[in-house]
Amino acid sequence: MADLQQFRYGHVLEFMSPENQALVAHYLTLLQSRQYAPLTLEGRIRALKSFCDRLSPRRRCVIARDLTQTTAEDIDDWLQTVRSLGLAPSTIHNTLTPLRQFFAYLHDEGHLARQPIRRHRHGVILPESLPCPMAEADIVAFFRVIDSVRNRLIFLLMLRCGLRVSEVQHLTWSAVNWEAESVRIDKAKGQVDRVVYYTSDVAQALRQRQALGNGGTAYVFPSPYKRRVGQPLSKRGIQHLMTKYCQQAQLTTSYSSHNLRHNLEYPIMPSRFEKKRRTSGVTTHSTLHD
Incomplete structure (x- = not known):
């Protein structure tokens, strides 16, 4: 069985149940076998940590115990929290994208009945700006x-x-x-x-x-x-x-x-x-x- 501790920053998910850690570790191992870069794997871990940290204490406990209990309402609450904190749209998007891919994996593996992140409900519009060189x-x-x-x-x-x-x-x-x-x-x-x-x-x-x-x-x-x-x-x-x-x-x-x-x-x-x-x-x- 894959061990989450073999991945850089895997320790930040120690608050999760052993079952959750095993799910995440298996997912990261699959990505690793597909030649995903170490920084990408770290990004997946950080996205999960950021998501759980900004949930209500009650829902955090539930999801830390069982990630498959994540609902669209949890994503709603997370989005409302990060927006109230003033996080940039790009930062929100860069967390939502790996989360969507992880939940898609859980859904494909039969662990989740439905993807909790809905495109039209949770999509973040990113401002398009030109590259900004230094003067x-x-x-x-x-x-x-x-x-x-x-x-x-x-x-x-x-x-x-x-x-x-x-x-x-x-x-x-x-x-x-x-x-x-x-x-x-x-x-x-x-x-x-x-x-x-x-x-x-x-x-x-x-x-x-x-x-x-x-x-x-x-x-x-x-x-x-x-x-x-x-x-x-x-x-x-x-x-x-x-x-x-x-x-x-x-x-x-x-x-x-x-x-x-x-x-x-x-x-x-x-x-x-x-x-x-x-x-x-x-x-x-x-x-x-x-």
Whole structure:
């Protein structure tokens, strides 16, 4: 029998009955056999946790004991709660979608009489917006305040190569082809492999990062915490850095790391990590650290 604890973040569903945990574990094992990415499996777990956490105490107890007791009214109540909390439509949608797929599995397996998530009753309309690249002046101001080789490389990989946060997070040195000046990304979104080529400023930052060492791990960006030795830097850690540097640069627009992916054609910037750099006609010295 599949064990839920073998999956990353499986422990967050320990409040469920053993029967429920076995159902979820079997479902995740099926997805795993179909080559679903680990991050997708984690998303399924987090969706179930988010759903149960925002039910009324009485219904939470019932569903934690038996997931097959979930009804359309439970979905109604959950939607009303998350909307009152001000969750974005995209966040609600990104939880509903994996829930719908999980309940469809329960229905197909004969555990549920009817799918509790109804398309016309529970559908969430998502606003369609164009990609939002960072303004050129904001990019310059953002990189100007970064005083770390590691952190500069993190955001250059997003800016120059279009890497996602999770792809930067899990990048290994073995994926870097120094001769071809490229990086191989395996099993990216949609289980697609691809090769991206980097520019001279990324090459320089990669060499500087390599010279500083990797703490004995295969990752380009290993976690700095002892409790996570051998693991990559967390997504939350990267997002925190983005917020910190945006604040230090005094940017008035709110940006996320993903915004950098839409600036691939931005011209090469002077490196802060050369011994000297020229800005507005004034030569200044930069501080270099990891």
